[in-house]
Structure formats: structure tokens, C-alpha cells
Amino acid sequence: MLKELVTPQNANVFVGKLGDILYKAVDQPLGMAINWGRMWSLWPVHIETACCSVEFGAASSPRYDVERFGIIEAFGSLRQCDLVVVQGTITRKMAPRLRLVYDQMPEPKYVIAMGACAITGGLYFDSYNVLPGIDGILPVDVYVPGCPPRPETLIQGCMLLQEKIKRMKAR
Amino acid sequence: MSKSEKKVTSKDEDKKKSDEKAIGDAIIAAANARREELAKEALATRSNKTLPKVVKEKPKEEKPKESKPKEEKPKESKPKEEKPKAAPPSKTDTEEESLPEFEKSFVDKISSQFTGDVEVGYIKENRTRVNVKKEKILEVAQFIKDNLPFDHAESVTGVDFPEDKEIGVVYHLGSYTDPTYSKQVLALATRVPREENPNPGNDSTKLPSLRDMFYSVEFHEREVFEMLGVYFESHPDNRRLLLPEDWADLPPLRKDFRNKGR
Amino acid sequence: MAEQVIPTKKMPPGLQVENVDDRIMTLNVGPQHPGSGHMRIIVKIDGDYIVDADPDPGYVHRGEEKMAESRNYITNIPHLERPVIHDSCNILYPYVLGVEDLVGIEVPERAKYVRVIAAELNRCIYIQYWLAIYGIFLGHSTMFMWPAGDRELLIDLMEKITGARVTHAYFIPGGVRNDVPANFEDVCLRQVNYFEKRIKEYADIFYDNPILKARTEDTGVLSREDAIRLGTTGSVLRASGVDYDLRIKEPYDVYDELDVHTNVLKSGDSYARSKIPWLDMLESCNIIRQALEKMPKSGSIRTKLKPNPKGREDEVYRRVESGRGSAGCHIISRGKPEPYRLKLSVSSFRNLIALPYLLKGEKLGNMPAVYWSLNYWPVEADR
Ligand code: SF4
Numbered sequence: 001m002l003k004e005l006v007t008p009q010n011a012n013v014f015v016g017k018l019g020d021i022l023y024k025a026v027d028q029p030l031g032m033a034i035n036w037g038r039m040w041s042l043w044p045v046h047i048e049t050a051c052c053s054v055e056f057g058a059a060s061s062p063r064y065d066v067e068r069f070g071i072i073e074a075f076g077s078l079r080q081c082d083l084v085v086v087q088g089t090i091t092r093k094m095a096p097r098l099r100l101v102y103d104q105m106p107e108p109k110y111v112i113a114m115g116a117c118a119i120t121g122g123l124y125f126d127s128y129n130v131l132p133g134i135d136g137i138l139p140v141d142v143y144v145p146g147c148p149p150r151p152e153t154l155i156q157g158c159m160l161l162q163e164k165i166k167r168m169k170a171r
Numbered sequence: 172m173s174k175s176e177k178k179v180t181s182k183d184e185d186k187k188k189s190d191e192k193a194i195g196d197a198i199i200a201a202a203n204a205r206r207e208e209l210a211k212e213a214l215a216t217r218s219n220k221t222l223p224k225v226v227k228e229k230p231k232e233e234k235p236k237e238s239k240p241k242e243e244k245p246k247e248s249k250p251k252e253e254k255p256k257a258a259p260p261s262k263t264d265t266e267e268e269s270l271p272e273f274e275k276s277f278v279d280k281i282s283s284q285f286t287g288d289v290e291v292g293y294i295k296e297n298r299t300r301v302n303v304k305k306e307k308i309l310e311v312a313q314f315i316k317d318n319l320p321f322d323h324a325e326s327v328t329g330v331d332f333p334e335d336k337e338i339g340v341v342y343h344l345g346s347y348t349d350p351t352y353s354k355q356v357l358a359l360a361t362r363v364p365r366e367e368n369p370n371p372g373n374d375s376t377k378l379p380s381l382r383d384m385f386y387s388v389e390f391h392e393r394e395v396f397e398m399l400g401v402y403f404e405s406h407p408d409n410r411r412l413l414l415p416e417d418w419a420d421l422p423p424l425r426k427d428f429r430n431k432g433r
Numbered sequence: 434m435a436e437q438v439i440p441t442k443k444m445p446p447g448l449q450v451e452n453v454d455d456r457i458m459t460l461n462v463g464p465q466h467p468g469s470g471h472m473r474i475i476v477k478i479d480g481d482y483i484v485d486a487d488p489d490p491g492y493v494h495r496g497e498e499k500m501a502e503s504r505n506y507i508t509n510i511p512h513l514e515r516p517v518i519h520d521s522c523n524i525l526y527p528y529v530l531g532v533e534d535l536v537g538i539e540v541p542e543r544a545k546y547v548r549v550i551a552a553e554l555n556r557c558i559y560i561q562y563w564l565a566i567y568g569i570f571l572g573h574s575t576m577f578m579w580p581a582g583d584r585e586l587l588i589d590l591m592e593k594i595t596g597a598r599v600t601h602a603y604f605i606p607g608g609v610r611n612d613v614p615a616n617f618e619d620v621c622l623r624q625v626n627y628f629e630k631r632i633k634e635y636a637d638i639f640y641d642n643p644i645l646k647a648r649t650e651d652t653g654v655l656s657r658e659d660a661i662r663l664g665t666t667g668s669v670l671r672a673s674g675v676d677y678d679l680r681i682k683e684p685y686d687v688y689d690e691l692d693v694h695t696n697v698l699k700s701g702d703s704y705a706r707s708k709i710p711w712l713d714m715l716e717s718c719n720i721i722r723q724a725l726e727k728m729p730k731s732g733s734i735r736t737k738l739k740p741n742p743k744g745r746e747d748e749v750y751r752r753v754e755s756g757r758g759s760a761g762c763h764i765i766s767r768g769k770p771e772p773y774r775l776k777l778s779v780s781s782f783r784n785l786i787a788l789p790y791l792l793k794g795e796k797l798g799n800m801p802a803v804y805w806s807l808n809y810w811p812v813e814a815d816r
Binding site: 297298300322323324325326328330331341343347348350353354356358385386387388389390391394398411412413414415423424428430 | 490491494496498499500503661662663664665670675677682683748749750752759761763765773774776778782783785786815816
């Protein structure tokens, strides 16, 4: 019976089905494990775009210490990173570079828009050289408002992102 | 019945109103008197303190009075705008008595060397300004560098004057070497013709660079070039500095370039 | 024309660009690079030596000067402090002084003292942040943690006074925005004393550290003549032996009533440039203590302005000593509520000119040491 089914013609279909079954069986526990791993080791790219970077620096200072939430601020290569924290204003000169940085990062990648400037242009809404928010160039996961956001706000934004990753379907 | 009642009430209201009016008037009068007192006190204390220069506006006077000078001001402003070009006789006459001497001495040095080409913009305490014709800027800068202790440029400001069809460039010179001059900032100003359709680098908006005399103007001049389109001849790299590489619009600090919604 | 006065630096033999043309490699440092901040430096290297460097700022150019032309004198305040948000009092100072000149108002005595205290506190906050960055880019992570932690003390103090962590918008034409809290003198004195004790410890771990000395001494030497000719300012200038501090040379507000000293070092290398800001912080503590003592205990803190004040038809150029050097503000007014032209002459932009000059002939590994010792904040330079 089984031998008849597994002909060279439908072997592919069979293997595919088997894969689906396997995926369904293992998806739930494995996906959770994968998400758990991603959640607690977010590596931000070191790209500073404007003055919000001051508060980003303060967030990794001893008082706020984002590292305990799994936001590891290490000066690695962007090929190892999975988080872009857009720290403020994106000017027209910086926008192509930011997109370039984003494109070079491996999947999965997450984006936090930090500060009023990154969200809507903020104080510089009418300036000639500033983009009105980064939605036009990057898909944003979490918006962190403020000018600049306090480190606590940034930490909360990161925790929201972790919550989001937890509920995401692992790919 | 109802009509009469209404009448009565309306009369009462009238009385009340008139009473209120009287009370209100009294309050207003008292308030006015108090305000005048306060204004007098404020004036007295102010005059004791010896305010610097401007004491013309009295605090808390009636507002309609202010609106009149507003209308007059633009009329006055037009002749003043041309002042940098033609030597302002009225201004110097009034200020000549109180001109600070030290500042006057070195400005006189410059103006006596280049009579006709150099006009004194203003002489204030620690701040002086000379307006130079575009053709003479190199010679004047060389003279200042050789004979006065000004050794570096602090900033270069470009200003657009669309009504005059000119662009002003102001060099702020300072001195580190001579302690007697350390407070002084000499503004060396000049003007270049402005074109309606700018083509930065290829039109008449050109100025010789002061980079050979004051090396520190290098980046400032590059900034003025991109922001106002003033091309500096003999500057080694007239490249963009701050604006994006693909900027193809007007130079942004010209007055006819407008920000969104402004 | 006179002969070229372009500063040229003696290069080690065999390093002239002409001879080694084909060995030269071009490197892009930034804007995504841990050591560059918000700017790009295009360096040409021959082996390990830098033969040419070309800074490319402008990644944070937000058009502040154009924006200022369409806002009035009061609404200009918040966005003009954004170039250096962690030194916001000092960057606003020249603008506020200039507007006061134009509008013609007198500042109450107490407000002047409060301003001086706020400005000095802010200078310390700025320098601490800069020191943290400088430490981490030299690979000294303790030097990131200590200043970044101690900085929070003074930030708390500023938060008590102004209500905001970094962007205070505290100075306004005519005085300061609000009064200091009730027990401010005691708290401030206590915090500043503790702070001074803390920063004195940095000498042991950082400035007397033989590794740091080996790395920064004799790198990026700027001679006195060149420092003057390049028009550098602030700590870069004073590290090269020029005694020029605007708090003494052109005292504004009440600096002439206080006993201010400048710190001048002769050597002009990266080590001296990194030490001057630290000495400045110690000096700031002294100034704050004096100002607290002399400050009138009560009184008005602001002269009320008319709404929408108009400047008289004039131009002013005011400058102050900020955390990085002299910060100037050139305002041209035409009797309107908005300035006709506003130019910020900031110290970072002025010090940038020294960067290509200093990097020539250095090793590539010394680039962070030289670059950050310039006390450079890219956002300010771009405006
Ligand atoms: S949101 Fe505020 S602090 Fe952040 S980049 Fe914009 S202006 Fe700067």
C-alpha cells in the first residue's frame, strides 16, 4: 500500500507532507525556544543618527543598565546585529545609509524608532533636510516617544519589543 | 401680570447693571492709578540702575501707542538697509561722542589706509565692523593680518539681501596672541552681486578666498558656498560640506528658498 | 600672492604621498562605525599610517539657521539647544545674551548667578559624557561606567532645577524660566562636593594610567602656532599653550565677580587635550561653590518680556565659553519678532579643521584617540 503511494512521481509530495507534519509537531516547542533566544539577546547596531544617542548612551550607563534586559550594547559588526534603534532625526544625507545598514543585517531584524524626530520629524517638521519620520524607509516595530525619551522609556520600548517577539511566529 | 413682572425685573436688572458699572469703573480707576504708580516706581528703579543704551519703551503703557511706531518702523528700515553701502552720516554723528576710543583707534587705521573703499559699519564696545568693497577685500585682509593682531577667523556669516540684489559675507576676526585685543571682534563685511537664478560656481556671485591670510576660514567658506552659493576663488576645495550630495535645489539660506509651510 | 601658508606637518621619511601612490588604500570610517559618531572620515592609509584624512560631516544637518528665520525670539529657544542637548545651557547662552542686547532688557542679579550655576553644572554633564565616550573608544570600559554613572548625579540636580533631564530650555531672554527649589543651595553644595571627590579619583584610574599615557602622549601634536592659525578653540587651544578662556577674557553675566582660573597645558598632544576638560570640571566645582555663596538669597529671577518681543534694528555677535570652547551667536535683526539671519558659530565646527591636519602621519589605531580628544560633537558641528 505504502509502496504504491511512494512512486517517483509523488515522492516529492510525500516528503513535503512529511515535512509539514514534522513542522507542526515541533513548531510549538522549538519556536518558543527560538523566540526565547532572540528575545534575550538583542544586539543593536551602533549607528547614531542624532542627539537621542545621548540618552541611548545614558541607558547603558550603570544606573539604567539595559544589559540586564538583554539589550547587549556591544560594538560588533552589523552582520551580527538584529536590532536597529534609530536614535533621532534622519536627515536626507543619512537616510540612504540607514537603509544600507538595514539591508545588510541578517533576518530576523527589528526596528525601534526612538524620539519624536524618528517618529514624525518632531521639532524639525518643517526643516528642509529632515525626513518626516522613518516609516518611509524602514518597517518600524516599536515607537518610543519623547524628545529625547528618558532611558526608562527606552527600556520600556525594548521590553515591548521583547513581548512582541515572544508572540511572533518563529521563522 | 407676567408682562409687569417682567418689566419690574428688567428695571431691577438695569439698576443692578448701573451699580455694577459704577463699581467696575471704580475698580478700573483704582487699578489704573495703581498701575501708573507701579510704572513710575519701575521707571525710577530702572533709571537708578543705568540701563545700557535702550530705555525708550516704558513698561505697561497703553497698547495703542505701540502700534503707531510699528507702522513707522518699516518706513525707517528701508533707508537703514542701504547703510552698509553708503556711509550713514546720521548714525555716526549721533554716536561719535560716546565712541569707545580703543576700538576707534584701530578701525581708523584701516579706514585711513583705504579711504573710499572702506566704510565703518559701527563701532561699539568690543565689536567693530568695517564694510569693504568686494575688489579690495584681499588687500584689506592682508593689511589687517600684517598690521593688527587679528590672527584667526571665528565665523563666516553669509546673509542674503534680495531687495538689494546682493549677498553679504561677514568675517568675524578675533585675536589670540595679543591680550589687549582678546575682547575685540572685528567684522569684515563685504557684498557680492546676487543672481535670480543661481548657478553656484558659474555665475557672478564670486569672492576671493581669504584662506591664505586666515587659514581657519576654510570650512566656513565651504559652508557659505553651499548655503548661499558664493563661490570662493582660489579656495582649493569648493565642495559640499553639510548638504546631501544630491542637493539640486536653490542654496537653502537664500531668502527665496522656503521651508515647508512657511 | 603671498606664499602658501597651508600648515604642513613633517612626515616620517618615505611617507610622502607622491612616492607611495600605488600602495595607498582608501578607508571609510563611519557613519556606521563605533569610533566615528555621526560623521564620516575618509582616510587614505599607507600600511598603518594615515597619509590623508577628509572629514565628511553633515549627517545631522537639520537646517537650524533656516528654521530660526521663521520662528520668533522665544520659540527659537527649544530647537537652538538641540545641537548639544547635554550642554544645552551653554549653547543657548550666547543666543540669550544676544537677544537681551537686541531687545534691551536688564537681567536681575539673582538670575545671573542661577545662570552661571546652571551653565557650570551643564559643562560638567557634557564633559562627563564626553569622557565616557573617550574612555570606551580607548578600550577602557571602567572609564565609560564611572563618568556615565557620576553624571546622573548632576543630571538629577538639573532635573530638580529645570524639570527636564537633558533638554532644559532653561535660559530665556530676561533671566531663567523658573526659580531654583527651596533647599537648592544645600543639595547643590553637597552634590558638588561629592562629585568633586569622585572625579578626583579619575586621576588614579585614567590619567595616571601608564597604558593611556603610552597611547595618547605624543600623538596628534598641535603646536601653539598652528593652534592659533587654525583658529581652534576651547580645550584644544588651551592644551596647546594658549591662555584664552572667554570666562576671563570677555566675562559675561557675573563671571567677572567670581575667581575663575584657566587650565593651560603646553604639550598639545592627545593626552593634554583629554586632560584639560577634566581640569575644567574641577574648576567648575570651584565656580559653583563661589556662586552659591555670593548668590542673593531671594529676589526676582526674570524680567518679564512683552509677548512677541521685537529686536531693534541692529546686529549682535555674542560669545560664551561652552563645554567645548567658544560658542558664538550672530543675530541680524530688522525690527521684526523673528531674526533676519541667525548664525551659530560653534566650537565643534571650528575644531574640525584641525582633524585632517592632526591625523596626517598618525597610525590608524590612534585615530579614535586623536578624533575624540578634539572634544568634538558631530551634531553641533552640523547644526
Ligand atoms: S527627538 Fe529630540 S532629542 Fe531626539 S533626535 Fe529629535 S530633537 Fe534630538
